[in-house]
Structure formats: structure tokens, C-alpha cells
Amino acid sequence: MSVTGAALAAEAAARDAAPRRRAGPWRRRPTASFRWMVAPALAFACAMIVLPFGWAAWLSLQESVIGGAPRFIGLDNYRRLLADAEFWNGFRLTLLLWLLSLAVQLVAGTWLGLLLARVEVARGLVRTVLVSPFMLPPVVIGMMAIVILDPGLGVANWLLAQAGLGPLLFLADPGTVMITVALLDSWQWTPFVALIVLGGYLSLPRDVFEAAEIDGASASQRFRRITLPLLAPTLVTAAVLRSVDLLRFFDVIYITTQGGPGNASTTLNILAYRRGFEFFEFGYAAALMVTLSAIVFGTVLAFAKLRRAAAW
């Protein structure tokens, strides 16, 4: 996700928080010229999204391995997937990473966003510094993690040793690898959530807060009863954006552990990649990716419903 994406997301958050307008008549009856103007965008979306996805879905119904002619096998790849322990392991890890990272990022991002709203000095500089982690390419994050967190060669354990702690295995221990990955992702993307929260918070009506203060509500009460409910649509937007990224999380895991140790970080995306590009089972890899896409799509739909429920 880019900085432009962050700006758009902040804008979307502000839009979510703004009072609803009734749609004008031009929305109900598009003109012919409007249709022509939209047509290229629709054609582009079809070519870039619908066709590749349709092809992947078609591929998932075939036994397609390198060097062999593809053979239609119906839903066999999906039956195999349901009986595959590696799939269920990947599914569990994907959900674990999603829940863990999302929780950390929403909590820490809300705190940071509200803190930023109160920063008066060097506001531009502070925001620029915060933006920098999510400007870094994932490969850089992965390489940094390897250098810093390697239990033998990395600086993290050296620092822990100076404090009389550790050593920790971080990415090399099946018990800590997913927590480490979740923290790495949270380090990179919490500022993004914070900027969304900041955008949403600044667009909230001030008079509600002032009224609460005059009525003698404590800071904690104002946060629980006013700030959080009003920010709910913004937080759901942030959750949707981060969920899509987290459910298809790939780069950092592949660079740092390649799914190991053992299968301890083989999420669905990593599993699909290995099946496709390392073991050349394109049909099965497509079935995995279609399933993952369905999970992502389902999550987005669920959040869309939640957003409608949280709207005010």
C-alpha cells in the first residue's frame, strides 16, 4: 500500500465520518455520456481483475503440472485441499497472523492517532517520520529483520544481552515466529492506521466533545462513550484495508523464513507459492489461491456490513 493509498484511506475515513447526503437524481439516472466515460474503466477492471481471476478459477479445476497437458478434474483439487493437513495449518496461521496483527495495529494505531491529534510542535516532521515505515519495500523490511533478528548474527540479541536478557530465537523458533512476523508487520503499518484515525478524528464535530466536557464527563468516559463510537466507521475502514493486506501477507515471511521452521510460518499464501513455483503444481496452487481470495472477499463483505452497522 502506498502513501497515496494512505491519503485516500484517510479521505475515505473522513467521508465515512461525515454526515450522509441524500443521493441526487443524477445518481439514479446516469446519462449516456456518463456511461461512455465509465466504460473504459469497466473494461480495464475486467481485463485486469475478472479475466485473471476467471483463469485462476478455471485452472483450479484442472490437474496442471509442469510438462504435462492440463486435465479437467472438476473439484478434485478442492477435495484434496480439504483433506490436506498443510492447508489447515496454513489456514490456522493465516487467521492467527490476521487477528494478532489487526488487534495490535488497531489498538496501537488508535492510541498513536489520538496522540498525534494533540501534537502541536513540528507536526509535519512527526507525521513524515511516521509515514516512513510503510514507505519501505517489504524486501527491505525482510532483509532488516534477517540482519537484526538472526539469533546468532543479529543485533537484537546483542542488545538483549547488554540488558541481561535473552537470547531469543525470534524467527527461528516455531513458537515465536508468527508473533515476530505480526510485530514486524505492526511496526510497519501501525502508523498507517494512526494516520487514518487522525483523519477521522479531525473530521469529527467538536461540539459533541465540548458538550461532554461541560457536562463533566471524564477523559475515559469521553473516549469510551464519544470518541470510539464516532470513530467506529473510520476504524472499520482501517480494519478492511489492513485485513486485505494481512490475509494475503507474503513478502516478509518468504524473505525471512520461507515458511519455516518446519511449517510454522507456512501461511496459505506461502503454501500456494511453494506448490506453484517450487513444486510446479499449478492447478492445486490455483485452488489454494481461489480459496484464499474467497476468504479475503468474505472478510471484506463482512466488514462492509459492519461498517453500515457502525455508521452514524
Add this chain to the structure above:
Amino acid sequence: MRRSFLAGAAALAAAALLGPAAQAQDFNWRQQDGRTITLLLNNHPWSQAMREMAADFTARTGIRVRIEIFNEEQFRARLTTLMQGRSPEVDVFMSLPSREGAVFKRAGWYTDLAPLIADRRLTAPDFDYEDFGEGMRRQATIDGLVATLPINQEGPLFYWRRDIFARCGIEEPRHLEDIPVAAQRLRACDANQGVWAARGLRGAVNYGMSGFVFNLGGSYATPDGRPGLCQPATIRGIEMYANLLKDFGPPGALNHTFTQVIELLGQGRIAMTHESSNEFANIMRFPGRAQDIGVKVLPPSRETGISRPLVIGWGLAVSAHSRQRDAAWLFLQWATGTEVQTRLVQNGVAPPRASVFQGPAFNAWAEELPVRRAWAQSLIEIGRTGTGIYQSPTDRVPEARDLIGNAMQQVVLGRASARDAACAADPELARLQ
């Protein structure tokens, strides 16, 4: 009359003697002048050297060269994507026939080089295919199709720090069984000195571990050609490798491949490893290592007397989808020719050509340092006795190696005994047959 016959005979003799050289001079290296070829290469000392030398090829042929170098995983992903899409974007690619040869051949990705070698118009007269070692040619030929031209030969070698062994009064390991004993004594001698490192990453384990399995008399296949991890000697090999990693390896060893292992050895943090001969030049770049490192083939087992190392070789293939086949073939000839291979020795690339290996330039380079001589002798030995097959019988080689590596990891993680992990892997390996 007699004088003219003698003159004619002398001319024929001279032509016979000078023929190949004269013909070589006549060969038209510029027949594809103005074309551009694209190389897709794995990150390897050979590839890095080629980046600097490709300009010489352009100067000789007029063919421009575009080089793409990726780390191995990314290299394979890009190659698969392009070749599966029948893209003509890549003309020449690196390939490891012992790993992927059968699958790539079945997919029709290789151009058969045999007709090109035999074509007098396209092949320089001084290009001697027989000069590649027989084992290398055998590995590069799949069911009669000459898939690649060898660019190096390599295999895992045993590296140890002679100075640390001397300081601790420990003998150089003469047998495989001496390695765990030496590890124990090194630990007792200096608790702050790292002892051992080797590949622990699942897909990379087999490269380092197979020497242990083979030397102890093990095999990945049963005599009737089925997966054979659950054989006593194979289990012992897996157990020895896993225990060395578990008891004496660095923390986080299961995420390590050659990059971390070489870094640990180069920085002086470990005293022993079993790592690729390819990394020799990189190890020597670390200060002091040229003086204190010893290198040799993994020692034979005391019990079995067997020494059966691995030897593999990367090769260069011409893509079957290339539209620049002839220009690509000229590149292959140049890049695998005697002249270029002689220069590549300086970059630590072990030459697959016998004439270069036994030539004066290589010998002069090797004689400059004892460790270089030891390295060269080890390469000769693995070339003579090594095998390129180090997984259970299947053509789904990467998957089989992954399963075997996973069995070893289970032992290191303490989730299974070597016997349980090995025996559990066999049915899964059987599904790949």
C-alpha cells in the same frame, strides 16, 4: 615433380597441425552482429563474473547481452513464469540438470544442443565438447537431449579452522565419526567459540546432509527403487547431521542456508562446516581465512569406509522459446570456452573443462596457497567419486528434497526421533513416484 610433392605433403602436414587453429580463426563470430540476447541467471559467483565479462563477448560478436540476476528462489519463480507462458523474453538461462532436468525436459523448455554442437557453421572448430568431464556431460544429457553446457562443478566440502583445532589440541577429523567427537572437545576447550554450522532450511538441508547419509552406508532409496529413509544407515546419517545442528549449531540454524553459514565461518564464529565448494572464494575474502582454514572432502565413515560425496554442476541452456537461438548458442560457446573458464578460475569458479583444470593457469593459481591446492584436489576427488542424485527416486526432485529436509528439521525441533521422522517421510515420498 618430387619437389612439388614434398612441398604439397609439407603443406598438408602443416594444415593438419595448424588446421583447427586456422579454422578457428576463420570462424565467423560476428554472424549474429547487432542482435540482443537476454540471460536469466541465478546469483552465483559465475554470474557475478559474467556481468563484468559480457562486454568482451559483445566486442567479439557484436551481440549485446542483457543480464538478469536473481537469488535462487526468485530466479526459479521468474524462470517458471516466463517459460510456462512460452515467453521469448529469455534466451539463455542457468539450470541445474540434476535437480530440474527431467521436469524441464518434459515441459519442453530446453533447446537440444546436440544439433548445434554438430553444426559447423554455428560452432567454432576449436570448441571441444569432449573436454567437459564425462560425469558433467552425463548430468547435462537427459534421455539423449543435451540440455546444458556445464559452467562449473561444485559440491559440499568439509571446512575446518586449523588454528582453533591446533589451539585445542584436536586432530583434524579423519573419519566422519570424528566430527561429533571433535565438536564435543571444541565445546569443552572454548565455550565461547561456535562449533558447527550447516544448512537447516528445509529445502536446502539435503545438500549438506547427504554426505553424512551416504558415508554411513545409507541411501534415499531401497534396493527395489522405493523411498528408503527408514533404513538403519540412512537414519543414522540423518541423526548425526541433526544432532550436530541441534547440539553444536548456531541458534536459529533451521532458517540458515549457505549465506548465513558462510558468514559465520568467514567471521570466525564457527570452527567447522560442510558447505559448498562454490563459496570458497567468498570465504577467502574474509581476513585471515586464507591462512587458517582447512578444506577437504567430507571424511569417510570409520565403520563403512565409504566416501560418497555430492557433485553437481550448473549449466547454461538455450530456451526452447528463444527467437535468438543462434546468437544464444554463440554466447554458450564463448562462455563455456577454455579462454573464459581460465579467467573464471580467478573468481573461484571450478572449471568443468579438463584442459582448464589441468592447465598451467589453474595450477599456477592453485599453487599460490596451500588451501587453494587442497580445494582443487577436493574438487578433483568429488568429480571422480561424487554423485548428483541425492533424493528418493522421483522426478519431483524439489518436493522430495523438501520432505527429506522436513524430516531432519523434526529431529532438530525435538518433535520426533530420527527413526520416527524418517519412517514417516517414506509414505509421503512414495506418493511422488
